[in-house]
Amino acid sequence: MSDNTKNSIINDQPRGKGDEVQQKNGTATLTTNHGVSISDNQNSLRSHDHGPTLLEDFVLREKIFHFDHERIPERIVHARGSGAHGYFECTNPIPELTMASIFQKKGHKVPLFARFSTVAGEKGSKDTPRDVRGFAVKFYTETGNWDLVGNNIPVFFIQDAMKFPDLIHAVKPEADRGFPQAASAHDTFWDFISLMPESMHMIMWAMSDRAIPRSYRMMEGFGVHTFRFINNQNDIKFVKFHWRPLLGLQSTLWDEAVKISGADPDYHRRDLWEAIHSGNFPEWELAVQIFDEDFANYQEYDVLDATKLIPEEDVVLQVVGRMVLDRNPENHFAEVEQVAFLPTNVIPGIDFSEDPLLQGRLFSYLDTQKSRLGTTNFHQIPINAPRCPMHNFQRDGMMQTHLHPGRASYEPNSLDEAGEDQGPRPSTHGAFTTANIKGEGVKLRLRSSSFADHYSQARQFLFSQTEAEQNHIAAAFVFELSKVELTHVRLRVLSSLRNVSDDFAKKVSIGLNIDLPKKMQALVQVKDFPVSDKLSIHKNPPISSKGRCIAALVTDGTDDDEINNIKMACKKAGVVLKLIASKIGGIELKSGAHLNVDGQLAGNPSVLFDAIILVPSAKGAEALLKDAAAIGFVSDAYSHLKAIGANTQSQVLLKKANVENDDFVYVKQILSVIEVAHQRMWAREPFISMVI
Ligand code: HDE
Numbered sequence: 001m002s003d004n005t006k007n008s009i010i011n012d013q014p015r016g017k018g019d020e021v022q023q024k025n026g027t028a029t030l031t032t033n034h035g036v037s038i039s040d041n042q043n044s045l046r047s048h049d050h051g052p053t054l055l056e057d058f059v060l061r062e063k064i065f066h067f068d069h070e071r072i073p074e075r076i077v078h079a080r081g082s083g084a085h086g087y088f089e090c091t092n093p094i095p096e097l098t099m100a101s102i103f104q105k106k107g108h109k110v111p112l113f114a115r116f117s118t119v120a121g122e123k124g125s126k127d128t129p130r131d132v133r134g135f136a137v138k139f140y141t142e143t144g145n146w147d148l149v150g151n152n153i154p155v156f157f158i159q160d161a162m163k164f165p166d167l168i169h170a171v172k173p174e175a176d177r178g179f180p181q182a183a184s185a186h187d188t189f190w191d192f193i194s195l196m197p198e199s200m201h202m203i204m205w206a207m208s209d210r211a212i213p214r215s216y217r218m219m220e221g222f223g224v225h226t227f228r229f230i231n232n233q234n235d236i237k238f239v240k241f242h243w244r245p246l247l248g249l250q251s252t253l254w255d256e257a258v259k260i261s262g263a264d265p266d267y268h269r270r271d272l273w274e275a276i277h278s279g280n281f282p283e284w285e286l287a288v289q290i291f292d293e294d295f296a297n298y299q300e301y302d303v304l305d306a307t308k309l310i311p312e313e314d315v316v317l318q319v320v321g322r323m324v325l326d327r328n329p330e331n332h333f334a335e336v337e338q339v340a341f342l343p344t345n346v347i348p349g350i351d352f353s354e355d356p357l358l359q360g361r362l363f364s365y366l367d368t369q370k371s372r373l374g375t376t377n378f379h380q381i382p383i384n385a386p387r388c389p390m391h392n393f394q395r396d397g398m399m400q401t402h403l404h405p406g407r408a409s410y411e412p413n414s415l416d417e418a419g420e421d422q423g424p425r426p427s428t429h430g431a432f433t434t435a436n437i438k439g440e441g442v443k444l445r446l447r448s449s450s451f452a453d454h455y456s457q458a459r460q461f462l463f464s465q466t467e468a469e470q471n472h473i474a475a476a477f478v479f480e481l482s483k484v485e486l487t488h489v490r491l492r493v494l495s496s497l498r499n500v501s502d503d504f505a506k507k508v509s510i511g512l513n514i515d516l517p518k519k520m521q522a523l524v525q526v527k528d529f530p531v532s533d534k535l536s537i538h539k540n541p542p543i544s545s546k547g548r549c550i551a552a553l554v555t556d557g558t559d560d561d562e563i564n565n566i567k568m569a570c571k572k573a574g575v576v577l578k579l580i581a582s583k584i585g586g587i588e589l590k591s592g593a594h595l596n597v598d599g600q601l602a603g604n605p606s607v608l609f610d611a612i613i614l615v616p617s618a619k620g621a622e623a624l625l626k627d628a629a630a631i632g633f634v635s636d637a638y639s640h641l642k643a644i645g646a647n648t649q650s651q652v653l654l655k656k657a658n659v660e661n662d663d664f665v666y667v668k669q670i671l672s673v674i675e676v677a678h679q680r681m682w683a684r685e686p687f688i689s690m691v692i
Contacts, residue, residue, distance in 0.1 A: 032062050072337070073372050074123040077168055078134040080182070081117030082127075082216065082269040083336040084276055086325035088112050088139055088286070094320055097237055097290060098229035099430075100349030101143040103320055112139045113383060114325060115339055116216040116268070120171045121182025126261040127268035128252065129182040130211045130476065135221030135243060136341045137323065140387040143430065147345040148241055149365070153210055154222035156306040157199040159451050161360015166192060167199075185483035194492035197520065198451075200500060201307050201458040207476035208461075208469065209251035209537055214610075215271045217282040217547060218250040225358040226303045228351040228435045229290070236435045238291050238303060238353065240310060242317055243284040248542020250678065254476065255689075256640045259607045267608070273328055280547055280574070281326045287317035300527060301457065302450035306357040308457055311532040339383045340369040351435045356447075375399040391424035452523040455499040460529040462501055466538040468682040474504065478511030495520040538682070545677035546574035548610035553601070553633065553650075554581050555620020560591045562615045562647060562670075569671045580604050582627065590617065602629045606637040611677040613670055614650035621649045631657050638665075639688050641680040645670030660687075 030038045038059055045057035053060065075081075090108045097103075102110050117134035118127065133152040138145055157167050170192035173179050180186050184206065193199050205211070213219040221243030229239045252260065260267045275282055289310055291303070301308040329335035342365045343358065352358055369378050375398040378384055395409050408415045408423050416422040462470060477497070481490045490512065497505040498519040509516045533539045552566050563579075570577040579597040581587050586596045598604075606612050612633065616624060624630035634657035637644050645666045646654055659665060664681040666672045 032059060033066070034062075072374065075117075075372065076368065077119050078117040078136075079123040080121045080125050080127070081115050081134065081336060082272050083113060083115035083329055083339060084272060084282075084325040085111065085113050085327040085329070085335075086281070086323060088137075088321055088323050090321045092318070092320050094229075094288070094318070095231065097231055097239075097288075098349040099232050100141075100146070100229070100347055102139060102141050102146070102347075103349070110139050110141045111387065112137055112323065113335065113339060114138075114323070115336060115341070116219075116272070118182060120168075120184065125182040126265040128212065128257040128260045128265075130184060130206070130254070130257070130480075131182065132206060132211060133213060133216070133219060135219070137221075137243075138339065138341060138345070138384075141347055142388045143347045144388060144432075145345045145384075145386045146347045146350065147341045147343060148223055149341045149343050149361075150221050150223045150241065150243075152213065152219040152221055153202065153205045154220075154224060154240075154242075154309045155202050155205065155457075156224055156357060157193075157202045158196065158357065159198050159305055159307055159447065160356045161364070163196070164357075164360065164364075167196075183483075185480040187484050187486050187489060190481065190484045190493055191486065191489045194489055194496060197454040197496055197499075197522070198307050200454050200496060201461065204458045204461045204473060204500065207473045207480070208465070209253075209472055211476075212252045212254060212257040213268075214250040214252050215247075215275075215547075216268050217272065217275060218245050218247050218542070220244055220249060221284065224306055225355045226353040227346075228353055229288075230349055230351055230433065230435050234433075234436070236351075236437075238293075238296060239350075240289040240315075242287045242289065243323065244287060244317075246283040246285070247547045248678065249537045249540060250542055251537060253640050253680075254472070254479065256607050256636075259605065259636065263603075263605050263607055272325075274576075275547065276325060276328045278576070280576075281324050282547075283325075284323045285319050286321045286323060287319045289315040289317060291315050300529075301453060302448060304353055304355040305451045306355055307451075307454070311460075311529075312534040313530070313532050334381075335383045338373060338378075338381050340365075340373060340378050340381075342366055342369070346432070348430060348432045354437075377401065393423065453527070455522055456527040456529055458500045459526060460532060461535055462504060464532045464535040464539075466536055466682075468685060469536060469538055470504070471685075474507045474511060477508045481508070481512055490514065491517045492520070499526055542678045544573070545610070545675060545679075547576075548677040549576040549578060549608075550611050550613060550674060550677055551578050551580045551599075551604065551606060551609040551633075552613045552615055553624075553630070554579055554587050554595065554597065555616040555624065556588045557590050557617025557620050558587060558595070558615050559617070559647075560589045560593065563589070563595065565671060566613060566615070566674075569674045573674050573677075575674055575677055578604070578609065580633075582624070582630075601627070601633065605629070606633045606642070607640065609637075609642075611643040611645070611673045612637045613645035613673055614653055615647050615670075616650050616653070618649040621652050624653060625656055634659060638684075641682065641684050643673045643676045643679070643681070645673035 030041055032038060044053045044060040046053050087109045088102060090103055090106055093106050094103045102108065114137045118129060118131045119134065120131055121129055135152050136149045138147050158164060171184055171189045173181055174186060174188050193203055223241030227239050229237045264270065296303040343361045344366060352362065370376060377397050377399050380401045393409050393411055395404060406421050406423060411423065413422055481493060484490050494505050494509055495517045497508060499522045506516055550570060554563065567577060578599055580599050580601055581597040582601050584597065584600045586594055589595050630653065634653050638657060638659045643664045644659065647670060662681065662684055
């Protein structure tokens with residue numbers, strides 16, 4: 001029956017690296033999970049050449065069994081994320097404030113792993129929806145792992161953990177239809193928000209440009225909750241944590257973010273990966289805001305309320321160190337997917353506050369890791385394991401990888417009296433101690449009246465923004481509420497918004513073309529807090545174009561000198577240059593030399609770049625006039641307020657794309673574009689977009 005000749009021909013087909021070659025080169029031999037070497041990774045074992053596959057084929061069965069179980073449950077929230085390794089270095093020690101080991105000595109470094117994420121979208125969703133970003137850092141200190149699990153917005157939607165499942169159910173795809181994915185612009189989200197006035201401060205941030213960051217490398221991070229520091233004398237202070245990016249704060253425009261999702265759904269993941277890969281290591285300062293009970297008692301809000309922030313003008317930011325991300329993960333699943341952050345991971349010197357949202361989180365994360373990673377031993381996975389010594393009497397459990405020697409797995413024990421190892425013992429020396437806080441009262445389910453002001457800080461945030469920023473917030477409300485189908489929901493949002501600002505609510509209602517409803521009753525009188533400039537992105541612009549990415553559009557006949565000058569200037573400014581042409585095979589320069597390019601025009605719209613330079617030849621420019629991708633490249637850059645450099649030959653392109661000359665369109669000194677790649681020309685905006 002069997003045709004041995006045919007079989008041997010098929011089995012001997014080239015496979016890239018032949019077995020002998022692999023062995024000679026020292027390449028490892030392919031084996032099963034149990035170490036048995038495999039001779040054929042192409043064909044399953046069959047009863048004969050046209051026969052059924054045999055049950056005894058353990059190689060096939062193991063391979064498919066393992067594949068069938070490759071996925072683990074994704075995170076309930078923050079499923080879509082990217083991460084990187086790096087280190088924290090203490091630059092300004094604060095032993096007088098905390099005994100936390102990482103803040104004791106200038107220059108002291110500890111390794112860390114950071115993960116950035118969106119909140120609502122599933123694991124495979126796009127990077128650029130309008131959403132809060134997670135900003136989680138695991139410090140592997142010599143006194144244990146400290147996880148600072150924060151966001152890129154300093155406040156949160158709700159005050160009490162009890163409401164978290166409702167909030168997340170409301171923002172996730174709607175229960176019956178399973179859409180929309182990674183979007184807050186739908187009925188259930190806004191229905192919930194409109195019924196929860198405490199969310200209004202966070203909503204102002206979520207509708208601002210903070211929720212559409214340009215890059216993970218260009219966003220701030222916040223611990224959000226108030227925590228406590230304890231020093232060696234048991235003195236206790238309140239603390240809030242802030243991360244500030246060295247590249248400065250920067251966001252995209254909404255239309256740009258929408259288009260980026262189509263052009264590159266991995267925009268932020270790729271950006272982080274490429275920056276680290278090319279040695280441009282992202283860096284943040286870690287700063288703390290320190291205050292005491294007295295300060296807390298005299299504020300018009302409660303410092304334990306996560307819907308409130310402490311303006312930097314009231315408590316200065318004290319820089320204590322820096323985080324540098326300098327190594328990409330080697331395996332996304334093993335590291336980014338399996339990393340398990342726990343707000344309960346604190347080290348001696350850091351303690352929690354009674355913020356009811358934080359208190360709920362202290363329970364949630366440990367619990368979620370068990371269902372996500374399947375075992376109570378998830379701390380043994382290398383990315384989660386502490387790098388300091390760790391001993392206790394916890395034993396066994398699913399996927400136990402530690403071999404615990406010795407007779408005693410309990411404490412106390414007296415095995416040392418029989419000359420055997422008694423195992424670890426508690427020690428007061430440098431151990432974690434909980435801050436001694438006095439508490440008294442009646443057990444109850446109640447929210448303190450000090451949590452009642454839901455609008456004053458929302459109003460403060462709004463009025464701290466520039467006019468352009470306020471317009472963006474209004475436009476975001478109009479966009480989101482226009483996607484809301486239930487009229488009563490739209491109206492209830494507007495009636496709540498009137499408490500933030502009547503004028504602002506009016507602006508949004510005009511954008512929706514609906515009448516302003518009656519004002520929602522606020523629990524307490526809305527106050528006018530002073531403007532806080534630090535809350536605005538535009539008032540704190542990045543200082544240089546370092547870390548940005550520019551595209552130069554080239555064609556056959558492009559001038560060699562023009563390209564060389566651009567390359568040199570970009571290198572000097574620390575700007576990444578991508579050469580874009582109609583075809584990926586490259587172009588022939590004016591000199592006749594061949595130029596390799598980085599991308600094809602159709603796959604690289606200008607939304608992927610911070611600024612563009614057009615350097616076609618005259619003939620090349622004529623040809624591009626017939627290419628919609630080229631016209632879109634120019635007109636999008638213009639309407640996204642980017643700097644455009646255009647050589648003489650490309651003027652026809654500017655004309656066809658309806659580009660009007662302004663201060664950010666450089667037709668003479670095109671290299672100037674490189675210096676302003678981090679900026680947007682806000683003055684252009686009123687002329688080209690229907691912002692409110
Ligand atoms: Fe989370 N959150 N959260 N959260 N959160 C999770 O934990 C939860 C909250 C944050 O990159 C989950 O490991 C509750 C605030 C980040 O792996 C889960 C409450 C802040 C990440 C969970 C909150 C955060 C998470 C999902 C209200 C900013 C991603 C999987 C009491 C300070 C970490 C997981 C990463 C992840 C619960 C509120 C930040 C389900 C119950 C406030 C950055 O345990």
